[in-house]
Structure formats: C-alpha cells, structure tokens
Amino acid sequence: MFPFIFEWVWDIGHVLFFGGFWYAIGILGAGMTYCIVKSAIDAMNDTGDNHH
Amino acid sequence: MMDAALIPEGAKRCSFPKFMLGIAIVGAVLLWGVYAMLLCWFKGLNQTNMNDYYGFALWIWADLAVIALGGGAFFTGLLKYIFKVDELKNIINFAVIIGFICYSSALLILAIDIGQPLRGWFIFWHANVHSMLTEVAFCLSCYFAVLTIEFIPNILENRQLNKVPFFHHLAHNMHGTMAVFAATGAFLSFFHQGSLGGVAGVMYGRPFAVREGLLIWPWSFFLFTWSAAAFGPCFTLLVTRITEAVTGKKLVKDNVIHLLAKISGWMIVTYMIAKLIDTWYWAYYTAPGLGFELSHFYTNNGFYGYWILVAEIIVCGVIPGLLLINKSTRENPNFRLIAIILAVIGVSLNRWVMVLQIMAVPVMPFDTWALYIPSWQEVATTILPVAYGIILIAFAYRYLPVFPQELELNQSKVQES
Numbered sequence: 078m079f080p081f082i083f084e085w086v087w088d089i090g091h092v093l094f095f096g097g098f099w100y101a102i103g104i105l106g107a108g109m110t111y112c113i114v115k116s117a118i119d120a121m122n123d124t125g126d127n128h129h
Numbered sequence: 130m131m132d133a134a135l136i137p138e139g140a141k142r143c144s145f146p147k148f149m150l151g152i153a154i155v156g157a158v159l160l161w162g163v164y165a166m167l168l169c170w171f172k173g174l175n176q177t178n179m180n181d182y183y184g185f186a187l188w189i190w191a192d193l194a195v196i197a198l199g200g201g202a203f204f205t206g207l208l209k210y211i212f213k214v215d216e217l218k219n220i221i222n223f224a225v226i227i228g229f230i231c232y233s234s235a236l237l238i239l240a241i242d243i244g245q246p247l248r249g250w251f252i253f254w255h256a257n258v259h260s261m262l263t264e265v266a267f268c269l270s271c272y273f274a275v276l277t278i279e280f281i282p283n284i285l286e287n288r289q290l291n292k293v294p295f296f297h298h299l300a301h302n303m304h305g306t307m308a309v310f311a312a313t314g315a316f317l318s319f320f321h322q323g324s325l326g327g328v329a330g331v332m333y334g335r336p337f338a339v340r341e342g343l344l345i346w347p348w349s350f351f352l353f354t355w356s357a358a359a360f361g362p363c364f365t366l367l368v369t370r371i372t373e374a375v376t377g378k379k380l381v382k383d384n385v386i387h388l389l390a391k392i393s394g395w396m397i398v399t400y401m402i403a404k405l406i407d408t409w410y411w412a413y414y415t416a417p418g419l420g421f422e423l424s425h426f427y428t429n430n431g432f433y434g435y436w437i438l439v440a441e442i443i444v445c446g447v448i449p450g451l452l453l454i455n456k457s458t459r460e461n462p463n464f465r466l467i468a469i470i471l472a473v474i475g476v477s478l479n480r481w482v483m484v485l486q487i488m489a490v491p492v493m494p495f496d497t498w499a500l501y502i503p504s505w506q507e508v509a510t511t512i513l514p515v516a517y518g519i520i521l522i523a524f525a526y527r528y529l530p531v532f533p534q535e536l537e538l539n540q541s542k543v544q545e546s
Contacts, residue, residue, distance in 0.1 A: 082256075083254045083255065084254075084255060084256075088258075090258035090259060091256075091258050093258075094256060094258040094263065094264065094267065095256070095258075097267070097320075098267045098271070101268075101271045101313055101316070101317055102271065104309065104313050105271070105274055105275065105278065105310065105313060108278075108306050108309050108310060109278065111302075111306065112299060112302040112303050112306055113299065115298070115302050116295055116298035116299040116301075116302050117295060119294075119298040119301075119302070120294040120295040120297075120298050123294060
C-alpha cells in the first residue's frame with residue numbers, strides 16, 4: 078500500500094492500471110511544470126519573444 | 130459595447146444586450162437541467178425510471194455519445210501535432226473546445242449517474258483493476274486534464290489576458306509543447322474509447338453484445354476507438370457549420386473543411402467495412418453459437434426492428450462515408466452537410482444500440498423486452514450538456530480568438546463596421 082494508492086497489491090493488474098495512470102499524470106505534470114517555470118523565467122527576463 | 134475591450138481585436142460581435150439575451154434563453158434550459166440534476170443528487174436515483182431489471186438511464190447513452198462525438202478533439206490533435214497536418218491549425222482550437230465540452234459533460238453525467246458524487250473518488254482509491262470501466266474512469270479523468278491543458282492557451286490569448294507577460298509566455302510555451310500533450314491525449318483516448326466498447330463486448334451473458342476478439346480485447350474495443358476517430362471530426366464540422374450559420378460568418382476556409390471531411394470519410398468507410406464484417410460474423414456465428422437467431426434481437430417488440438440495424442449501418446454509416454470520400458459530393462456544401470448530419474446520427478445510434486438495446490433484449494426464456502421510457506429528470510439532465518455547450522461556445526467565440534482565419538474571411542464586414 079502506498080499513501081496515494083490505497084489497497085495497493087503487487088500484481089500485474091495494479092502495476093498496469095496504476096502504472097499507466099501515473100505515467101500519464103507524470104507526463105502532464107512534468108509538461109505543465111516545464112511550461113510554467115519557463116514562462117515565469119521568460120516573463121522575468123522579458124525576452125521579447127512575443128510571436129507564435 | 131461595454132465588453133469591447135475583451136473582444137478579439139478587429140473581430141465583429143453582436144451587441145452585449147443581444148448576447149446576454151441569448152445566454153439567458155439557453156441559460157433557462159440549463160437551469161432546468163441543473164434542477165433535475167439536484168433532484169437526482171438530493172432525492173436519489175428514484176427520480177429516474179431505472180429499476181433492477183433495467184439499470185441504464187437515458188444519460189448513459191448521452192454519456193457514450195458525447196464521448197464518441199468529442200473524439201474529434203483527440204483525432205484532430207493527433208493529425209495536427211503528431212502527423213503534422215498543418216492546415217488543421219485553423220480548426221484545432223474549436224475541436225478542442227468541442228472536446229472539452231463533450232468530456233466535461235461526460236464527467237458531469239457520470240457524477241449524476243453514481244448518485245452520490247461525493248464518493249466519486251472511490252473509483253481511484255478502491256480501484257477494481259479487473260474492470261474496463263475503471264480504466265475508462267482513469268483515462269477519462271486524465272484526458273479531460275489534457276483537454277483543459279489544450280484549451281488554456283486559447284483562453285490566455287484573450288486580448289486582456291494576453292497583456293500579462295506571464296500569461297503571454299505561458300500560452301506560447303504551451304503551444305510549443307502541445308505535441309506531448311496531444312500524444313498523451315491520443316494514448317488515453319485509444320484506451321478509454323476502446324474500453325467503452327470493450328465493456329459491451331465482454332458481456333458473456335448478453336448475446337446481443339458479446340464479441341470475439343484479440344487477447345483480452347473484444348472486437349468492439351477496436352470498433353469503438355475507430356468509430357470515435359472516424360465520426361468525431363464530423364461533429365466538429367457540424368458544430369462549425371452551425372456556428373457559421375448563427376454568426377452569419379465564414380469562419381474556416383473550405384480547403385480545411387474539405388480536408389477534415391475527406392479524412393473523416395475514409396475513416397468512416399474503413400470503419401464500416403470492419404463493422405459490416407463484425408456484424409455479419411456475429412449474426413451468423415457468434416449469436417447462433419449461443420443459441421440465438423438474428424431475428425430474436427429485432428422482432429417481437431414495438432420499437433427495436435431491423436430498421437435500426439439498417440439505419441445505423443447503411444443510412445448513417447455507409448452512405449455518409451461514401452458521400453465524404455467522393456470529391457464532388459464532399460465539396461458540395463449541401464451533400465457534405467447531409468453526410469456529417471447522418472454521420473453524427475450514426476455514431477449516436479451505434480452507442481444507443483450498444484448500450485440501451487443490449488439491456489432491452491430478453492435473454493432468458495421468461496424475460497420480456499424492456500422498452501424503457503425515461504423520466505423527465507433523465508431528459509432534462511441529458512439536455513443539460515447541450516445548453517452548457519452552447520453557452521461555452523458562445524463565450525469562447527465572443528471573447529477568444531478561436532478561428533484564426535475569421536478576420537481574413539470577413540475582411541469586408543470588418544471594414545464596413
């Protein structure tokens with residue numbers, strides 16, 4: 078059992094289900110963290126990169 | 130106009146009072162749905178006509194239908210960001226908004242359906258890892274997060290928000306990394322769209338639904354994913370057409386519409402070939418092998434006749450597919466409109482058959498057909514997402530630069546104003 082996955086059992090079902098779930102959450106979290114941190118730095122530096 | 134500072138630069142919009150009058154009319158319908166939703170939450174599911182014999186409310190069909198129709202978001206995103214079909218940048222914002230509306234509606238419907246939404250988190254905390262619906266819940270929640278992420282840059286491009294340096298850079302950086310989010314969205318969509326079909330396919334006690342398959346996945350798993358990718362873009366095209374009719378403006382260039390219609394058409398045709406093979410094999414081998422003739426599923430009742438099979442597969446499947454792959458009919462606005470309307474009806478009918486007809490067909494010798502009449506609360510909560518969708522699209526269109534080609538296509542109107 079993990080604090081964030083109650084009733085965790087080390088079997089293939091849990092590994093696949095929660096592995097996929099946390100994999101997706103991880104990508105989304107990492108992607109958004111990158112965007113937010115980079116945007117904060119860009120805003121502070123005011124790079125003038127105003128076109129997309 | 131009192132909200133002129135929020136409207137995209139150069140864009141022409143109706144007056145604020147006129148806009149709010151429209152919102153108030155649709156808002157009244159929304160409130161009707163909210164009232165019915167609150168009745169279900171506070172008084173319980175006895176507000177529906179569900180019982181121990183028939184456990185699927187009308188909104189479950191709506192849930193599966195909006196998820197299929199919202200498939201245009203993931204498929205258009207896949208084409209735009211992964212396969213680099215650059216023309217689709219002119220419709221991707223709207224596809225994302227439609228997807229956002231469909232998936233938020235689906236989650237709302239599920240919140241009503243579970244009866245006690247305060248226990249909604251149980252599915253994560255006490256996950257049944259042998260259930261395809263658990264996978265659907267996981268992927269649906271994650272994919273809604275993806276759609277929110279895809280929608281945020283468009284919101285941040287609002288004229289006022291974009292003046293804030295951090296928001297401006299955030300929109301820019303999120304656009305830059307959107308391929309990662311779109312790929313994640315495609316991965317999640319493949320599994321949750323499929324698992325919704327898989328749920329029907331593994332019902333061994335329901336010969337109308339059960340299918341053979343590949344490893345643990347019945348063929349209905351792949352057909353659901355395929356159909357969402359095929360028919361979802363038609364819903365995007367249909368809502369775009371409706372928005373153009375309501376606003377009286379051309380919002381997307383014809384070459385973009387033709388391209389998406391062509392891709393959708395070929396997806397529909399290939400899907401229909403697979404669906405015809407699946408239906409034929411089920412009718413001649415699977416169902417008879419379980420002791421049922423085809424006629425058992427379409428006779429001896431007052432509603433479900435062979436007409437529904439013909440309507441789903443031929444009229445609203447094969448015909449729109451052929452209309453969209455043929456250049457002359459695809460590029461004819463009337464034929465294209467007929468095709469996308471038929472396609473939207475077709476995939477909705479497929480979800481109806483795979484959810485509600487399954488429950489209606491008698492299985493045991495002493496069973497009778499369960500012809501279900503929904504309560505008004507079910508009807509109101511099913512219409513609720515439509516009203517919500519209209520309001521969200523109205524606000525998005527008014528205040529966000531949703532259609533990149535709008536100004537170019539309506540230059541003369543802007544100059545006149």
